[in-house]
Amino acid sequence: MLLKFAWRNIWRNKRRTLITAASIFTAVILALLMRSVQIGAYQRMIDNVVSFYSGHIQLHAAGYWDEKTLDHTFVANDSIETLLNHQREIVSWVPRLESFALTSAKELTQGSLVVGIDPNAEDKLTHLSQKVIAGEYLEEKDSGILVAEGLAEKIQLGVGDTIVLLGQGYHGVTAAGKYEVKGIVHFSAPNLNDGMVYLTIPVAQVLFGTGERLTSIAISIEQNADATQVATVLRQRIGSMPFEFYDWKQMMPEMVQLIEVDSAGGIIVIAILYMIIAFGIFGTIVMMLAERQHEFGILVAIGMKKMKLATVVVIEILMIALLGTLAGILAGIPIIAYFHANPISVTGEMAKAYESFGMEAIFPFSKDINIFITQATIVFVLSLVLSIYPWFRILRLKAIEALKS
Amino acid sequence: MLTRIAWRNVWRNKVRSLILLCSIALGVWAGIFMLSFSWGMSIQYVNLAIKGQISHIQMHQPEFKQDRKITYTIDDAPGRIQEINSLPGVRASCGRIIISGMISSPTSGAGASISGIDPDQENMVTGMATNVIQGEYFESKKKNQILIGEKLANKLNVKLNNKVVLTFQDIDSHITAAAFRVAGIYKTSNSSTDELNVFVKHAALSPLLGLEEGSVHEIAILLIEGAEMAPIYASLKAKYPALLVEDWKALAPELRLVVDSFRMNMVVFMGIILLALTFGIINTMLMAVLERFHELGVLMAIGMNKFSVFMMIMLETLYLAIIGGICGLLLAYGTIQILGRTGIDLSAFAKGLSAYGMDTLVYPALQNNQYLEIFIMIFIAAILSAIYPAYKALKLNPVQAIRKI
Numbered sequence: 001m002l003l004k005f006a007w008r009n010i011w012r013n014k015r016r017t018l019i020t021a022a023s024i025f026t027a028v029i030l031a032l033l034m035r036s037v038q039i040g041a042y043q044r045m046i047d048n049v050v051s052f053y054s055g056h057i058q059l060h061a062a063g064y065w066d067e068k069t070l071d072h073t074f075v076a077n078d079s080i081e082t083l084l085n086h087q088r089e090i091v092s093w094v095p096r097l098e099s100f101a102l103t104s105a106k107e108l109t110q111g112s113l114v115v116g117i118d119p120n121a122e123d124k125l126t127h128l129s130q131k132v133i134a135g136e137y138l139e140e141k142d143s144g145i146l147v148a149e150g151l152a153e154k155i156q157l158g159v160g161d162t163i164v165l166l167g168q169g170y171h172g173v174t175a176a177g178k179y180e181v182k183g184i185v186h187f188s189a190p191n192l193n194d195g196m197v198y199l200t201i202p203v204a205q206v207l208f209g210t211g212e213r214l215t216s217i218a219i220s221i222e223q224n225a226d227a228t229q230v231a232t233v234l235r236q237r238i239g240s241m242p243f244e245f246y247d248w249k250q251m252m253p254e255m256v257q258l259i260e261v262d263s264a265g266g267i268i269v270i271a272i273l274y275m276i277i278a279f280g281i282f283g284t285i286v287m288m289l290a291e292r293q294h295e296f297g298i299l300v301a302i303g304m305k306k307m308k309l310a311t312v313v314v315i316e317i318l319m320i321a322l323l324g325t326l327a328g329i330l331a332g333i334p335i336i337a338y339f340h341a342n343p344i345s346v347t348g349e350m351a352k353a354y355e356s357f358g359m360e361a362i363f364p365f366s367k368d369i370n371i372f373i374t375q376a377t378i379v380f381v382l383s384l385v386l387s388i389y390p391w392f393r394i395l396r397l398k399a400i401e402a403l404k405s
Numbered sequence: 406m407l408t409r410i411a412w413r414n415v416w417r418n419k420v421r422s423l424i425l426l427c428s429i430a431l432g433v434w435a436g437i438f439m440l441s442f443s444w445g446m447s448i449q450y451v452n453l454a455i456k457g458q459i460s461h462i463q464m465h466q467p468e469f470k471q472d473r474k475i476t477y478t479i480d481d482a483p484g485r486i487q488e489i490n491s492l493p494g495v496r497a498s499c500g501r502i503i504i505s506g507m508i509s510s511p512t513s514g515a516g517a518s519i520s521g522i523d524p525d526q527e528n529m530v531t532g533m534a535t536n537v538i539q540g541e542y543f544e545s546k547k548k549n550q551i552l553i554g555e556k557l558a559n560k561l562n563v564k565l566n567n568k569v570v571l572t573f574q575d576i577d578s579h580i581t582a583a584a585f586r587v588a589g590i591y592k593t594s595n596s597s598t599d600e601l602n603v604f605v606k607h608a609a610l611s612p613l614l615g616l617e618e619g620s621v622h623e624i625a626i627l628l629i630e631g632a633e634m635a636p637i638y639a640s641l642k643a644k645y646p647a648l649l650v651e652d653w654k655a656l657a658p659e660l661r662l663v664v665d666s667f668r669m670n671m672v673v674f675m676g677i678i679l680l681a682l683t684f685g686i687i688n689t690m691l692m693a694v695l696e697r698f699h700e701l702g703v704l705m706a707i708g709m710n711k712f713s714v715f716m717m718i719m720l721e722t723l724y725l726a727i728i729g730g731i732c733g734l735l736l737a738y739g740t741i742q743i744l745g746r747t748g749i750d751l752s753a754f755a756k757g758l759s760a761y762g763m764d765t766l767v768y769p770a771l772q773n774n775q776y777l778e779i780f781i782m783i784f785i786a787a788i789l790s791a792i793y794p795a796y797k798a799l800k801l802n803p804v805q806a807i808r809k810i
């Protein structure tokens with residue numbers, strides 16, 4: 001009954017209802033798109049780093065993360081393997097041996113990160129074989145080397161050429177080796193593309209003289225968001241053994257903070273937008289109250305409870321807000337779905353600028369349901385808060401005076 | 406006459422007018438403040454990068470940019486630097502040897518970009534001495550001193566006066582190694598370059614490389630604050646036709662983008678805010694027109710022509726929008742003046758910001774012409790939002806309007 005009453009009331013002044021709903025619609029759709037592109041970009045950034053290289057969680061020998069030397073390495077024993085294989089959330093894990101070395105070809109030298117990998121396992125986690133753009137991917141017992149594209153260009157090197165690695169190995173021994181380039185890999189993140197080379201683990205272990213040792217095990221889990229929790233569980237399980245687990249948030253605090261700063265900026269913009277819309281709605285409410293004094297007076301005079309009347313007015317406001325929000329969400333869904341499937345990719349100088357920050361210049365929209373829920377909740381709460389004013393105005397309504405107006 | 410009627414009309418419904426004024430003023434204030442914050446951050450970021458790292462202008466051998474071969478040198482650097490320093494508008498300039506190599510400590514190794522500098526010249530250009538947080542800036546006469554970044558020092562696990570070994574190629578492509586003692590540890594606002602760049606004296610590095618005395622790879626030039634870059638750039642280009650002369654916009658296109666794209670971002674951002682405000686204005690003014698149908702009808706019936714009615718409504722809207730806009734502008738100007746002096750502390754996000762070379766104390770700022778541009782945008786939005794309500798008034802049929810109660 002009250003609902004029907006309110007519904008009819010809002011259509012008595014169609015234009016006002018539509019304008020108010022339209023202003024909410026605009027705010028909702030702008031906020032939706034802004035959040036969606038932001039969250040999509042962060043997700044992409046995290047996925048880039050996590051799935052291209054670091055994994056969600058890493059296992060190291062205790063102390064390795066603070067001081068990344070080959071002296072803080074470990075031998076993967078059975079108990080670690082059992083632990084990792086039995087943790088339900090873990091999708092896959094890959095062993096690695098990483099260190100730094102100078103990379104020379106003919107007369108040119110560049111620094112690079114040398115990573116010893118298990119070719120098959122690595123491919124499952126980071127899809128490395130799909131990034132090979134020339135030559136071939138490493139095989140199980142390969143003696144060849146994969147070189148990142150940017151590095152290969154810098155030292156002018158192609159498939160089949162010979163490359164010399166020179167660095168420092170286990171306990172300070174000199175590490176030197178000569179390898180044939182088996183393939184060139186392309187990474188979209190420039191810092192990876194300019195300085196990665198891959199060997200198989202046994203070859204890397206010989207180069208650095210580490211024996212059976214590894215520097216890290218990268219672990220990939222089902223859900224990005226669970227990383228911290230899973231890392232905590234693993235830490236408890238491993239007990240007092242000299243190992244450490246780091247989740248991606250701990251490994252990349254800079255990125256987490258940058259995302260926080262950027263996200264805060266976006267949230268402030270949206271807050272400003274909603275503040276303006278709130279004033280607009282408030283203006284409408286004030287006008288509506290002034291205009292309908294007479295009508296309210298009559299209703300109260302013929303016996304309508306003020307409480308009921310106030311409820312009707314609040315329902316009216318919520319209905320208009322709901323209308324605007326629903327329209328905004330309905331209009332937003334196809335746009336977001338489209339740009340989720342066909343990400344905006346920036347080209348030219350803009351792309352270079354993003355790449356210089358280590359990001360890909362591709363912006364897929366996020367279709368995270370939470371974005372929609374958040375906007376709807378904001379509008380709902382906003383309308384409720386704004387409804388306080390008409391609620392009290394009507395409760396304090398003096399029928400005689402209202403009738404006179 | 407019309408202006409006075411319109412002015413009085415605005416204040417006939419004080420509450421409504423004030424709500425609208427407040428919403429416009431607050432919207433404009435919040436919008437401009439956000440803009441000044443992001444402009445301040447961008448400008449600081451660019452200035453920090455210019456003053457601390459890339460300088461206004463750099464010169465290299467044209468080939469050096471492509472492959473950083475050690476043989477692409479600029480000879481007679483001291484003479485040239487003297488010439489450049491005598492140019493009007495130049496504050497200081499310095500020459501550097503730049504090679505890439507590896508730095509290793511007893512426990513660990515890392516890639517490094519090794520700069521051979523003249524400490525006094527370098528300090529005049531980049532203020533390097535002020536970045537030293539431990540030890541000293543090449544003040545003692547000891548041989549083979551090196552200055553490394555704090556982040557690198559942690560990574561290598563070295564402290565002051567420890568020995569590190571630099572490994573690099575000399576001019577004949579032989580791999581050369583030399584021991585240096587850590588004389589100082591520095592920290593700039595860009596932690597990612599701190600991890601890469603190490604500094605040694607030019608005089609210590611050039612014999613190891615087999616370079617001729619006075620040969621450098623790079624000359625960096627810092628201009629006097631506020632000096633026009635274009636004439637200096639042109640005269641350098643004319644003076645050294647064989648060298649590649651580049652200004653900071655060419656050296657760091659991402660910095661140029663930060664500045665260049667700001668204007669577009671500003672228009673889009675203010676556009677969104679004004680769009681939201683426009684809804685509020687249209688809604689309010691439309692109500693004002695509709696509830697005054699009777700009154701407007703009477704005005705027309707007693708001989709006020711349609712154009713005057715149209716103008717009257719336009720003026721009422723413009724008054725509200727412009728007063729609100731000016732209040733917002735003044736409010737924003739005041740806020741920016743105050744916070745522009747004290748700064749806004751973002752040190753909670755220090756790690757993330759400094760990883761990307763940003764300062765943690767942000768000074769909001771906006772240029773005068775930017776205020777003007779924003780005011781013009783407000784004016785346009787005001788006129789656009791005034792048209793529809795005024796048009797509604799124009800469509801009025803006086804006879805019907807008078808009859809209606």
